Amino acid sequence: MERTESVRTGSIVLPPLPEVVAELVMMIGQEQVHGAQLARVVGRDPALAGATLKLANSSFFGLAGRVASMQDAITLIGVNAVRNMLLILGMRNALRPPAGHFDTYAFWLHALETAAAARALARTHGLCGDEAFLAGLLHDLGKLVVACARPDLLARVEAHAREQGCSFAEAEIAIGESGHEEAGLLLAGAWKLPEALAAAISRHHRPAPDDPVLVHLIHLANLIAHVAQGEEGSEPAPRLQRSSWQRLAPSQSDVERAVIAVRRLRARSGEWRALLAET
Structure with a gap:
């Protein structure tokens, strides 16, 4: 090929x-x-x-x-x-990280959960559900880039996140290293991904107030996916940006619908793990 x-x-x-x-x-x-x-x-x-x-x-x-x-x-x-x-x-x-350095099953499960939350939120904000799903699916590709190219950096970030009880993104900032959002932006450019997807990949933790609504929606979907995992989550939820909450102004039913979508997918996580292993 x-x-x-x-x-x-x-x-x-x-x-x-x-x-x-x-x-x-x-x-x-x-x-x-x-x-x-x-x-x-x-x-x-x-x-x-x-x-x-x-x-x-x-x-x-x-x-x-x-x-x-x-x-x-x-x-x-x-x-x-x-x-x-x-x-x-x-x-x-x-993007296959070296064996033993990264939990790819957990990574893709979180990607699918974020995608499910994004699709659930999309209609209320006039977005195509499939476009939102794809953006959620790809939002953390930068983590895979770091895991493949800099497994040493990945280990330091994950260790700091565990020790301090903070999110992966906060750990990156704390140790003064370029983050996975930047790596994702580089990958989006190299792979010629559409601009809307590149924006969601590169700014899903810190969207600017004037960013496209899709970026803010993926920011919220990512947070919901982490929160909905509860104690099963691999890392604490990232911080919610006030600008995203104000831009989206989600109703309680919007959030509940997204949480339900995430939990339904997580309930079948064993099946997804088996499918990914087989394919």
Whole structure:
């Protein structure tokens, strides 16, 4: 499978994105993607297509044994949902930290929970649910960059977060290192992700008051995903930015709906762990 070239930025070498996944990224900005177009692109990567079909046939989607082809998956689940599955699998393959240095299952579970919360919040704020889901799914990609390129830094940040009982982002600031948001921005540029996604990836902890509403929504969704984990969470919730709360002005029902979405997904975390291990 062909890949784009890797990019070196300072001490970090950003991994290349598989060609097929790069084409899927280009589809994000298109107003309408046809199922036949998506199936044609993915058909050039049998391994990625096979992993996606396995995921589509899981009990999570309630379609066990019914998805025999990519076209079946697109028809039964929808173009955007299939594209999102392909992206998470493709990016996961491109960003694989050294074994034993990073809990990738916990990482992707939190990404899925943030995505679920973002989708639940999206409609109230006039955003496309699939766009919000994808932004939530990718918001912490910078952590994977740090885990892959600087496992020593990752260990120091995580140790400080544990010792001080603070969030990962607060630990980065405390030890004076460039944060995962900056690493995520570099990756978004190297992989040519759309500007809206790059903004959510690079500013989800400290959104500016005039940032697009999607950035503020991912900030809140990330916080809700951490809080909804309760004692099961791997780290304390980050600080809520007042500007985001004022910009979104969420109702109690908005927040409750997002919390329920996160908890429903976490209740099936064992299934997601098994699926990620198999694919």
